[in-house]
Amino acid sequence: MFDHDDSFYQVIRRQGVSRRSFLKFCSLTAASLGLGPMVASKMAYALETKPRIPVIWLHGLECTCCSESFIRSAHPLVKDVVLSMISLDYDDTIMAAAGYQAEEILEETKARYKGRYILAVEGNSPLGNDGMYCFPGGVPFVEKLKSMAADAQAVIAWGSCASNGCIQAAKPNPTQAVPIHKVITDKPIIKVPGCPPIAEVMTGVLTYMLTFERLPELDSQRRPKMFYSQRIHDKCYRRPHFDAGQYVEHWDDEGARKGYCLYKMGCKGPTTYNACSTVRWNDGVSFPIQSGHGCIGCSEEGFWDRGSFYSRLTDITQFGIEKNADEIGAGAGVVLGAAVAAHAAVSAVKQVSDKKNKKNKDL
Amino acid sequence: MTLNYTSDESARELRSRAIARASIYVFEAPVRLWHWVNALAIVVLMGSGYLIGSPLPSMPGEASAIFTTGIIRFVHFSAGYILTVALLGRLYWAVVGNVHSRQLFRLPLTSLRWWSEVLFELKWYLFLERVPKKYVGHNPLAHLMMVSMFLTTLVFMIGTGFALYSEGAGYDSWQHLLFGWIVTLAGNSERLHLLHHLGLWMMGIFVFLHVYAAIREDIMSRQNLISTIINGERAFKDDEP
Numbered sequence: 001m002f003d004h005d006d007s008f009y010q011v012i013r014r015q016g017v018s019r020r021s022f023l024k025f026c027s028l029t030a031a032s033l034g035l036g037p038m039v040a041s042k043m044a045y046a047l048e049t050k051p052r053i054p055v056i057w058l059h060g061l062e063c064t065c066c067s068e069s070f071i072r073s074a075h076p077l078v079k080d081v082v083l084s085m086i087s088l089d090y091d092d093t094i095m096a097a098a099g100y101q102a103e104e105i106l107e108e109t110k111a112r113y114k115g116r117y118i119l120a121v122e123g124n125s126p127l128g129n130d131g132m133y134c135f136p137g138g139v140p141f142v143e144k145l146k147s148m149a150a151d152a153q154a155v156i157a158w159g160s161c162a163s164n165g166c167i168q169a170a171k172p173n174p175t176q177a178v179p180i181h182k183v184i185t186d187k188p189i190i191k192v193p194g195c196p197p198i199a200e201v202m203t204g205v206l207t208y209m210l211t212f213e214r215l216p217e218l219d220s221q222r223r224p225k226m227f228y229s230q231r232i233h234d235k236c237y238r239r240p241h242f243d244a245g246q247y248v249e250h251w252d253d254e255g256a257r258k259g260y261c262l263y264k265m266g267c268k269g270p271t272t273y274n275a276c277s278t279v280r281w282n283d284g285v286s287f288p289i290q291s292g293h294g295c296i297g298c299s300e301e302g303f304w305d306r307g308s309f310y311s312r313l314t315d316i317t318q319f320g321i322e323k324n325a326d327e328i329g330a331g332a333g334v335v336l337g338a339a340v341a342a343h344a345a346v347s348a349v350k351q352v353s354d355k356k357n358k359k360n361k362d363l
Numbered sequence: 364m365t366l367n368y369t370s371d372e373s374a375r376e377l378r379s380r381a382i383a384r385a386s387i388y389v390f391e392a393p394v395r396l397w398h399w400v401n402a403l404a405i406v407v408l409m410g411s412g413y414l415i416g417s418p419l420p421s422m423p424g425e426a427s428a429i430f431t432t433g434i435i436r437f438v439h440f441s442a443g444y445i446l447t448v449a450l451l452g453r454l455y456w457a458v459v460g461n462v463h464s465r466q467l468f469r470l471p472l473t474s475l476r477w478w479s480e481v482l483f484e485l486k487w488y489l490f491l492e493r494v495p496k497k498y499v500g501h502n503p504l505a506h507l508m509m510v511s512m513f514l515t516t517l518v519f520m521i522g523t524g525f526a527l528y529s530e531g532a533g534y535d536s537w538q539h540l541l542f543g544w545i546v547t548l549a550g551n552s553e554r555l556h557l558l559h560h561l562g563l564w565m566m567g568i569f570v571f572l573h574v575y576a577a578i579r580e581d582i583m584s585r586q587n588l589i590s591t592i593i594n595g596e597r598a599f600k601d602d603e604p
Contacts, residue, residue: 220546244432245431249421301550313560314557326417333571340575
């Protein structure tokens with residue numbers, strides 16, 4: 001398709017993208033990464049001169065929503081970026097090659113770009129029954145993942161499956177699916193959680209790595225800080241309604257029509273780190289809250305196991321029955337109240353009888 | 364001198380007084396001031412905290428004109444700061460104050476004598492002992508509860524509270540620097556919210572038990588309790604040892 005040593009700029013010029021559009025893309029990306037105007041030219045220079053990063057894109061247990069998000073990025077240029085700025089050498093879902101021909105590329109990249117290529121992983125690996133629940137190309141996925149990670153320079157965990165386990169790792173997790181950092185422990189891992197992650201976030205992370213030849217700054221959960229350092233709630237356009245105390249109480253009430261805060265409907269915006277409220281989706285058209293539904297917290301660890309998407313308080317299952325904190329608190333309060341009332345009654349009886357005894361003794 | 368806050372020591376302290384029916388100055392002014400500031404802050408924090416978790420019915424009008432949840436959160440954060448500063452002041456007083464000001468911060472867990480008196484107090488509460496012992500400070504059971512239930516919950520709420528605050532204050536805030544590791548430890552913001560919310564109920568249960576025990580002991584024990592936290596003087600109802 002393309003020469004491996006071509007730069008991103010050479011590839012997109014060949015595809016008919018003008019230099020003007022290319023520079024616009026650089027400024028836009030620099031701005032979305034929160035970097036200054038000087039960086040745009042630095043980025044343009046890097047994209048013009050550096051050979052594209054070879055990327056191997058593996059698919060484990062997943063639903064392909066990350067790829068769907070990735071290839072549907074609304075900005076036309078971003079689509080080109082996705083398919084041409086990186087040298088996507090292997091992606092079994094969208095590549096033309098199949099069978100042995102496809103699997104050969106893995107070995108070839110591993111040998112030719114040893115220690116240089118980036119391993120992008122969508123989905124995760126089930127460990128149950130020796131990994132038999134995910135078996136691409138005749139080997140358990142966990143083997144494929146380990147062998148490809150061994151010679152990679154860094155690993156990108158696309159989406160919530162690779163980052164946190166997502167639905168296949170939710171209780172009771174019959175296949176024993178684990179996020180990739182449980183399998184790969186000796187390589188730098190960047191997590192880009194979300195179900196799926198935002199396309200512009202995915203390209204932003206890749207662009208940063210190509211421009212600066214290093215990983216972006218990560219938080220304690222190894223997520224890039226530029227997109228995951230604030231919660232949905234911190235930048236939500238409905239935040240003024242939260243501060244005012246104006247909430248949707250029912251899905252069909254006046255507040256819902258007026259676009260009030262969805263806090264009482266169980267919106268997970270206050271506990272979810274992602275860029276949805278700033279970057280939004282589909283070329284900035286909307287995001288879940290703007291469409292009238294609360295955030296379900298899809299980019300947070302274990303979001304399937306934290307109770308209803310429509311309640312503020314997490315269910316607590318440790319007590320056998322599903323209860324939330326307020327029910328447990330009120331329950332404990334009632335039991336305690338009854339106990340104290342009984343105790344006070346016995347105390348009163350004792351006090352009176354002690355006094356009587358004392359009086360009798362004094363007589 | 365290491366103190367175990369047992370009844371023997373209280374008897375010695377009582378004997379050292381010249382007059383019979385001694386009243387002893389137990390809680391110095393800063394300790395009492397802290398108690399009431401702390402109590403007020405906790406009540407405000409519990410109320411405002413509950414309303415943050417389960418907000419009031421929606422306010423009519425334009426969002427630009429009202430700030431209901433904003434004010435409730437402001438009250439919560441202010442009371443949280445006051446609670447924290449008060450606890451720091453209380454810690455300082457434990458260093459410079461009298462012997463009884465240190466009781467809240469240390470447990471004589473290795474003293475068998477002290478444990479046997481914890482058991483004695485437990486039996487007193489279960490109506491298995493007829494006559495209670497005398498104590499100048501907290502009785503051993505109260506002492507145990509104060510440290511294990513009250514102080515622990517208080518520190519837990521301050522830690523998780525500031526950790527939650529740091530999420531809004533951002534990565535370059537001092538709250539993140541000092542308390543950000545608690546967010547990491549909790550693993551997830553939602554779990555941190557839940558833990559902080561459970562702490563509310565724990566503190567509520569403590570307040571309930573504390574008030575009940577104070578009133579009951581004030582009536583049934585051999586020393587006064589409630590006036591002690593108002594004027595600092597511990598008075599005894601009899602001269603028996």
